Amino acid sequence: MAEEQKPVGSAEVVIDKAETKLSDLWKLEDYWAIWLGFLILVVGMAIFFPRPPENMQENIAKAEQAMEAEAARAPFKTIEWHKANDAKGKIKGTSQGYAKKIKKFVSKPKGWKTSIGTAFIMSKEDAAAKGEKAVPKYEAAKAKEGEALAAATAAQAAAAAAGFSNAELNNTAKEAILDWRGAKRKASSAKKKTAAKGYNQIGFLIGLCAVMAIFFSIGIFFMKGGGEAAKFIPGFVGVFIVAVVAYLAAGQATMKEYGIGYAAWAILFGLIISNTIGTPKWMLKAVQTEYYIKTGLVLLGAEILFGKILSIGVPGIFVAWVVTPIVLISTFIFGQKVIKMPSPTLNMTISADMSVCGVSAAIATAAACRAKKEELTLAVGLSLVFTSIMMIVMPAIIKGTGMDHVLGGAWMGGTIDATGAVAAAGAFLSERALYTAATIKMIQNVLIGVIAFGVAVYWCAKYECAPGQKVSPIEIWVRFPKFVIGFIVASIIFSMMYANMGESVGAAMIDHGVLRGFSKNFRGWFFCLAFVSIGLATNFRELGSYFKGGKPLILYVCGQSFNLVLTLVMAYIMFFKVFPQITAAI
Amino acid sequence: MNIMKTIHIFYGRSEVSEGEASRPQLLKNWLRFVCSVLLIILFMFFLAPWLQKVPSIRTLSRYIEESGIDAGAVYYTEVEEVGDADLAVRNTFRFYLPKK
Numbered sequence: 004m005a006e007e008q009k010p011v012g013s014a015e016v017v018i019d020k021a022e023t024k025l026s027d028l029w030k031l032e033d034y035w036a037i038w039l040g041f042l043i044l045v046v047g048m049a050i051f052f053p054r055p056p057e058n059m060q061e062n063i064a065k066a067e068q069a070m071e072a073e074a075a076r077a078p079f080k081t082i083e084w085h086k087a088n089d090a091k092g093k094i095k096g097t098s099q100g101y102a103k104k105i106k107k108f109v110s111k112p113k114g115w116k117t118s119i120g121t122a123f124i125m126s127k128e129d130a131a132a133k134g135e136k137a138v139p140k141y142e143a144a145k146a147k148e149g150e151a152l153a154a155a156t157a158a159q160a161a162a163a164a165a166g167f168s169n170a171e172l173n174n175t176a177k178e179a180i181l182d183w184r185g186a187k188r189k190a191s192s193a194k195k196k197t198a199a200k201g202y203n204q205i206g207f208l209i210g211l212c213a214v215m216a217i218f219f220s221i222g223i224f225f226m227k228g229g230g231e232a233a234k235f236i237p238g239f240v241g242v243f244i245v246a247v248v249a250y251l252a253a254g255q256a257t258m259k260e261y262g263i264g265y266a267a268w269a270i271l272f273g274l275i276i277s278n279t280i281g282t283p284k285w286m287l288k289a290v291q292t293e294y295y296i297k298t299g300l301v302l303l304g305a306e307i308l309f310g311k312i313l314s315i316g317v318p319g320i321f322v323a324w325v326v327t328p329i330v331l332i333s334t335f336i337f338g339q340k341v342i343k344m345p346s347p348t349l350n351m352t353i354s355a356d357m358s359v360c361g362v363s364a365a366i367a368t369a370a371a372c373r374a375k376k377e378e379l380t381l382a383v384g385l386s387l388v389f390t391s392i393m394m395i396v397m398p399a400i401i402k403g404t405g406m407d408h409v410l411g412g413a414w415m416g417g418t419i420d421a422t423g424a425v426a427a428a429g430a431f432l433s434e435r436a437l438y439t440a441a442t443i444k445m446i447q448n449v450l451i452g453v454i455a456f457g458v459a460v461y462w463c464a465k466y467e468c469a470p471g472q473k474v475s476p477i478e479i480w481v482r483f484p485k486f487v488i489g490f491i492v493a494s495i496i497f498s499m500m501y502a503n504m505g506e507s508v509g510a511a512m513i514d515h516g517v518l519r520g521f522s523k524n525f526r527g528w529f530f531c532l533a534f535v536s537i538g539l540a541t542n543f544r545e546l547g548s549y550f551k552g553g554k555p556l557i558l559y560v561c562g563q564s565f566n567l568v569l570t571l572v573m574a575y576i577m578f579f580k581v582f583p584q585i586t587a588a589i
Numbered sequence: 590m591n592i593m594k595t596i597h598i599f600y601g602r603s604e605v606s607e608g609e610a611s612r613p614q615l616l617k618n619w620l621r622f623v624c625s626v627l628l629i630i631l632f633m634f635f636l637a638p639w640l641q642k643v644p645s646i647r648t649l650s651r652y653i654e655e656s657g658i659d660a661g662a663v664y665y666t667e668v669e670e671v672g673d674a675d676l677a678v679r680n681t682f683r684f685y686l687p688k689k
Contacts, residue, residue, distance in 0.1 A: 074684035092676050192656045252629070253661055257637045260650035264661025271629075279622035306666045315678050362663040394660065399645045423662030426670040431652045441674035445665040506679060515672060523666045588685045589678065
């Protein structure tokens with residue numbers, strides 16, 4: 004990533020002139036990442052904020068009143084409580100008509116199984132046939148849901164008849180309601196498949212490519228001049244096409260089932276091109292890894308909502324915000340002192356992606372400590388392999404040992420790297436496991452902001468110095484990766500807006516509005532473009548040299564083993580010894 | 590225009606004189622490219638589905654296929670189920686834990 008950086012050593016210390024210029028604001032890539040990132044966020048806010056869902060406040064209040072009444076009536080979450088919660092969940096910016104149109108425009112290619120063309124085009128007739136084919140499965144799932152609901156209603160009525168004071172009847176009702184929730188989840192997934200609609204993504208993809216090419220070329224124009232900007236655009240088209248192919252591979256049914264996402268495919272396709280036929284020169288102009296990553300990271304900053312860290316109370320803080328930094332720091336020290344990793348930036352990137360949340364943490368940390376692109380590739384590769392393995396093995400262990408699903412969920416949420424894999428493994432077990440696993444992972448996701456900022460400061464103030472050298476604050480400022488400021492400011496602004504709007508409106512308008520409905524889509528594309536660029540500029544042989552002696556693998560395995568043990572112990576103490584009432588309520 | 594010239598233009602190379610000499614190398618490179626693509630196809634359509642014969646992999650794969658969860662998502666905002674979980678857990682805390 005940072006090719007211009009000199010190796011750190013007593014004689015080869017990074018020496019920056021402690022000066023900043025006003026022109027840095029339009030000449031430096033870091034600032035352009037901030038301007039472009041904020042432009043997207045401002046546009047997103049301008050679209051979503053003036054158009055809230057109809058009667059949003061009234062509907063939220065209605066749902067909350069129903070939940071409050073049910074909570075006062077019964078000591079467990081009743082059927083009516085769940086229905087009110089579901090109704091509240093439907094109140095969101097992304098459900099609005101305009102949000103659906105935006106989604107079409109920024110969407111990646113659709114999923115496919117064997118016919119690759121369906122990723123781009125599906126006729127109305129084919130969609131109708133596909134929907135028709137899914138009907139019997141939906142009918143069966145709907146019938147099961149009906150049966151489960153009837154059983155839950157009967158069990159709840161029995162508990163209510165006893166005034167909700169009979170513990171055994173209450174437990175029976177609780178179990179029956181959980182069974183109904185599982186059946187309902189299956190039925191709603193099956194229903195979605197019956198509603199297949201025709202589409203043609205090609206026009207949207209061309210439009211999106213044009214918009215993004217112009218968007219990024221603005222920065223190139225100011226940084227490098229009009230000539231470079233003109234050369235950037237055709238190169239960008241090439242990089243964008245490879246990114247589309249990466250999304251295409253990630254959307255293939257079997258690959259989706261293994262959780263092999265776009266990051267792996269983007270790097271792989273880039274690597275294949277650069278190491279076989281070679282990256283064309285005209286395309287190299289748009290191989291701008293850092294530019295895409297930094298802009299994507301500013302957008303990711305907005306998704307770091309600090310209000311989320313209290314979602315599951317104190318146990319969540321301990322599992323995600325106490326264990327994770329301990330594992331991160333221990334693994335880094337272990338890598339430096341015991342394994343003697345040849346590169347501290349590789350050590351930090353692997354330690355962060357293993358302990359925090361995989362690819363997203365690897366990107367943020369690598370950018371903060373200016374790791375090389377090969378180091379980021381290696382860290383992402385390790386994370387993806389272990390995520391796929393852990394996603395399959397951990398639910399099997401939890402099931403096999405009869406572990407409580409709240410404990411199992413917390414364990415998976417704290418240890419499996421990728422958020423999607425955590426959700427899949429959790430949902431596979433039960434709704435309780437999903438709720439715990441997903442919430443713990445989400446809190447851990449938010450930690451990225453603190454980790455990236457901490458790593459950036461640590462690297463500037465401590466790591467890039469000779470032993471004993473003292474760095475002045477101005478030098479720290481000069482060395483500091485400026486885009487991190489945009490990343491942190493975006494996080495602070497969006498966290499404050501989220502808090503000011505109130506949890507329910509904030510969730511509807513920010514989390515499920517500006518972020519999920521707008522900026523997240525661009526962020527995904529930018530990261531994909533960055534990974535394609537990494538692949539297009541990486542040499543296989545160079546990559547191999549970073550893996551010498553298998554040290555990165557040893558580091559990952561040792562760190563993850565420690566993570567597994569510590570997370571399990573902490574989750575057990577928190578959810579079973581200190582806060583059993585939370586476990587009972589989930 | 591011969592094929593070598595076209596390839597050189599595609600790659601943005603100005604010198605075409607070495608064209609004849611680099612022809613075997615170019616062929617080798619394209620062969621490597623085709624082989625890599627074939628390996629991916631092999632993995633995607635043969636090896637990965639074959640591995641799904643292992644019971645624990647098959648069960649989870651089927652579940653992911655049926656539920657439509659994006660198991661490859663990298664951040665919480667990309668997974669619908671995380672939003673559902675957040676909402677449900679928050680409401681559980683808000684309405685149940687302070688009192689019960």
